[in-house]
Amino acid sequence: VKLYSTQQMSTKFNSFKSADSADKYGVCCWSEVHSPLGVAAGLIGAAGQAAARGLDKFVHKQRKSSKGKIASNDDGGSSERNVARNPFGGGRFVSISQIAALKGLPKIFLGEILAHEATHAWLALNPTRKEGVVGENVHFGVVRRIPMLVEEGCCQLVARLYLDRLQDDNTFPDDSLLIQYRLWAIENHSIFEYGEGYKQAAIAYNQIVENGGNLEDLLQYVSMHLSFPPHS
Numbered sequence: 642v643k644l645y646s647t648q649q650m651s652t653k654f655n656s657f658k659s660a661d662s663a664d665k666y667g668v669c670c671w672s673e674v675h676s677p678l679g680v681a682a683g684l685i686g687a688a689g690q691a692a693a694r695g696l697d698k699f700v701h702k703q704r705k706s707s708k709g710k711i712a713s714n715d716d717g718g719s720s721e722r723n724v725a726r727n728p729f730g731g732g733r734f735v736s737i738s739q740i741a742a743l744k745g746l747p748k749i750f751l752g753e754i755l756a757h758e759a760t761h762a763w764l765a766l767n768p769t770r771k772e773g774v775v776g777e778n779v780h781f782g783v784v785r786r787i788p789m790l791v792e793e794g795c796c797q798l799v800a801r802l803y804l805d806r807l808q809d810d811n812t813f814p815d816d817s818l819l820i821q822y823r824l825w826a827i828e829n830h831s832i833f834e835y836g837e838g839y840k841q842a843a844i845a846y847n848q849i850v851e852n853g854g855n856l857e858d859l860l861q862y863v864s865m866h867l868s869f870p871p872h873s
Contacts, residue, residue: 644744652740664831667742667754669761673735748802749807749816753823756803760796761859769864787867794838795863798846801827802838802856830848845869 651657654668664669740758742751764787801824807813808820842859847857848870862870 669758671765757800758794760799790838794842797839798842
């Protein structure tokens with residue numbers, strides 16, 4: 642993880658140059674390389690490995706201790722984890738070049754941002770996203786991108802669950818007001834794909850939990866279908 646000033650972020654990353662960048666505090670940079678011969682064209686970067694390990698631990702904790710509704714893997718160190726095979730023996734390889742965030746954020750806020758960006762890394766590294774639904778006509782060489790509203794919604798959901806965990810455990814009692822504010826900010830994000838995406842992700846997550854599922858089930862569904870599950 643690298644920390645940059647606002648000026649450095651706007652210089653390095655295009656997303657920070659847009660008019661709606663006022664509510665953006667971090668970024669996850671990843672690329673997908675296709676190799677028709679199955680030769681490893683890229684490996685997971687160190688940032689991707691760390692993000693995958695950290696989020697996997699959080700996902701498994703959520704799996705063991707889901708408490709119900711919310712208000713509104715392996716270690717990732719193996720290149721094989723990121724290979725989506727095709728009938729012709731080729732592969733797709735994802736590399737996380739870096740995860741970056743703004744300097745000077747309070748630790749609670751920074752943790753929330755990194756939880757969000759780690760979810761981007763988890764979704765990018767998940768081989769299910771690249772293999773697709775069984776029987777689906779998946780063309781080799783095509784990046785199966787998750788729609789922005791769906792992906793950002795999932796990332797905001799994980800950030801929300803991170804803050805909920807801090808609040809429930811009373812981990813930082815002196816920062817309770819900041820946690821409450823950040824919870825409010827997630828629910829009322831000014832960028833549509835983040836705010837509406839979170840609301841739809843929360844509905845899907847609550848529905849999955851009610852049926853005995855967990856966060857990992859939701860992320861795997863999104864990776865495979867590139868959408869939220871239909872409402873029951």
